[in-house]
Amino acid sequence: MTVQPKIAIRDFSFYYGSHQAIQSINLDIYANEIFSLFGPANSGTTTLLRALNRLSDLVPKARTEGQILIDGQNIHDEDVIVTELRRRVGMVFEEPVPLPMSIFDNIAYGPRMRGVRNKAVLAERVEESLKLAVLWDEVKDRLHTSALRLSGGQQQRLCIARILSLGPEIMLLDRPCAALDPISTAKIEDSLVLLKEKVTIVLIPHNTQQAIRVADRAGFMLMGEMVEQGPAERLFTVPEDNRTSDYITGRFG
Amino acid sequence: MRLNPKTTQALAKAVIWGSALLVIVLLLFILLFVLIKGVPTLSWQFLTENPRDMGRSGGIFSTIVSTILVTLVSVAIATPFGVGTALYLTEFTREGLATRIIRFSADTLAAIPSIVYGLFGFIFFVINLNMGWSILSGGLTMAMMILPTIIRTSEEAILAIHPLYREVSFSLGGTKMQTILGAVLPSALRGIMTGVILSIGRCVAETAAVILTAGSSLRLPESVFSPARTMAVHFYILVREGISMERAYGTAAALIILILIINVGANMLINRFVAKNH
């Protein structure tokens, strides 16, 4: 019996106008795993990530071919409500982007847009999300102070908590620790390992060491093509494709 | 006569510092002139009593009320249109023919002399729309005058927000309007308010456009349809007709103090917003 993938990408191509950024990719990502998409700059990893929550819709002249199926449903279907999709599939960006409001308001932002008004419910969600993001203990006494005063690592965990308050099924992280020190990075990596019990995680690491540390499965992309994919341990030790081993050993970057 | 570079540097430096000093001196000269001659007239009574005998005696209360009302009307009308226009330019469209036309219109409006606004306001609001000389006519005319400023400063403020704020809001499932109301506007609020406050100062100081549209009645205005005389207009009339130099100075001092409060208040507000969010 084969397990249905959480995310199924079938013959997917992405075009910015006439430039083809992603070349007919096929990929399966399973529920409750950490999947790492990696590759050199401009390989299409960010583009693919952003296609998963259709943030790519915001780019003018964006065009897609093929399918992305989440739980079997094509996310480009006519009756898919994009705003709903984005609540199910949350995203953390490369730099921590706290909104200019209090910690509480940051985390309550998503639920409030959804229509949640009940103060008790909001408070509960905020606490829960902060605990899952391993930030609660550090900020529980100053929930109503400005989020801009947090350190870089704390801000990024805030961004993680912000998504979690919507109860997503999938989390997309684009080089989340690129701007952070090693200690903050470790904290976030630990929280991701804990979080995968609840969500499916697709991560673009800022270096291959991070992927080696946290990923269950991984996929190597080069110039828009999915070169190789499979269990992380195998991919990073005995990759099948030369290009993969060249990249991992640093022959090119 | 060739001077060596060191000499020209010293000379130039002196002249340049002198020029800056001149600007400061002129400012102080004008401010102190008005304040020194006018503050003695400023008393609680002066500010809360209505003018009597065509302004020969009494205070300036009705003019203060008129100034506030005209300013209020004009800001209340111009701000939604100005901010809305800025939002259109930044959120709903890319640079193209439409944006060029809008910007050209705004820039041109900014260049039109206030007396021409007065002529327009008179023929359009006062006569054609039959609003008569009134706070409404004056306010609407002034709204057109301050519209370009609000558009420009709002657009600048909106463009200055963190480029990822919008993305964050969208990625949390926000619609365009939710993003504008929840992320864009709150972040740009400080800059937008600066523009609004600048415009308040402009309304308070304006004379030519107001005298032709709001009239010069000294009575306390009863509604936005009443004619009204603002402080600046009152000052002008007192001086032109030689009615009462003492009260003219008093009015001017009150005007200057109001403008100083607006300027200082604006700067303080900006700094407090900065402090709160950082």
Add this chain to the structure above:
Amino acid sequence: MKRLLDRLPGFIFLLVALSALSALALIIVFIFYEGIPIIAKIGLGQFTLGMSWAPGKGEFGILPMIIGTVSVTLGAAVLGVPVAILTSVFLTEFAPAAVSRIVRPAIQLLAGIPSVVYGFWGLTFIVPYIRLWIGGPGLSVLAGSVILAIMILPTVISITEVSLLALPRTYKEGSLAIGATQWQTVWSVQLPAARSGIMAAVILGIGRAVGETMAVIMVLGNAVALPESILDPARTLTTNIGIEMGYASGDHQQALFATGIVLLVIVMSLNSIAQATLKRSQR
């Protein structure tokens, strides 16, 4: 249906954004509508080049006012632009941070002073001293030029500053690196490089001076005759409207609107030239 609803906010905002265009269109339409008949009646040449403004006799020649506007504006530029440029250079190159923190708000404040206060100050200080020390009745083109020079300072300073700050730092650094003094760098490298922006600043300042009314009314003397020297009183296009609009009617009022047309044409032309110059400077 959903598609339509999605596009609704954009459509509403577009309508709002057309407010600026509508306002401009309204102004142009109504001013022209009121003023064209009199120009048609007496002829454009007779109107703009006619030497005699005597509403009582039905004569509406605005040449004296045009000359008045031109002389006062030119005077303002001659007096004000050098001070403005030097002050901009001060702010960008010579001023320590603490001093800029005082000078910049001061210039902002200068811009906020009501024009009637400027006029009154001019009446009290500039006019008598011109009369005393230089000659003439004091109420003169010279007095108007001085007041306007001060009033256009904020405009010219701010745009000149922006133009100077927009220059690549390498211009200045390159010059200093070969041993030029600060002033030599300013004079030979920075100011010439910012030429377009400075020109735009000056044109916008001139536009501001052309449009000013209240300050000028009080110090210009308002004689409806051609000023023959800068010590003579005069009228400008704006002050003519300002003084007579209170009691004009019929043809007279229309002639004032026609003067408004002339003003609109002048400032719109100046503004377009300035904007084009600014765009060129940004390349």
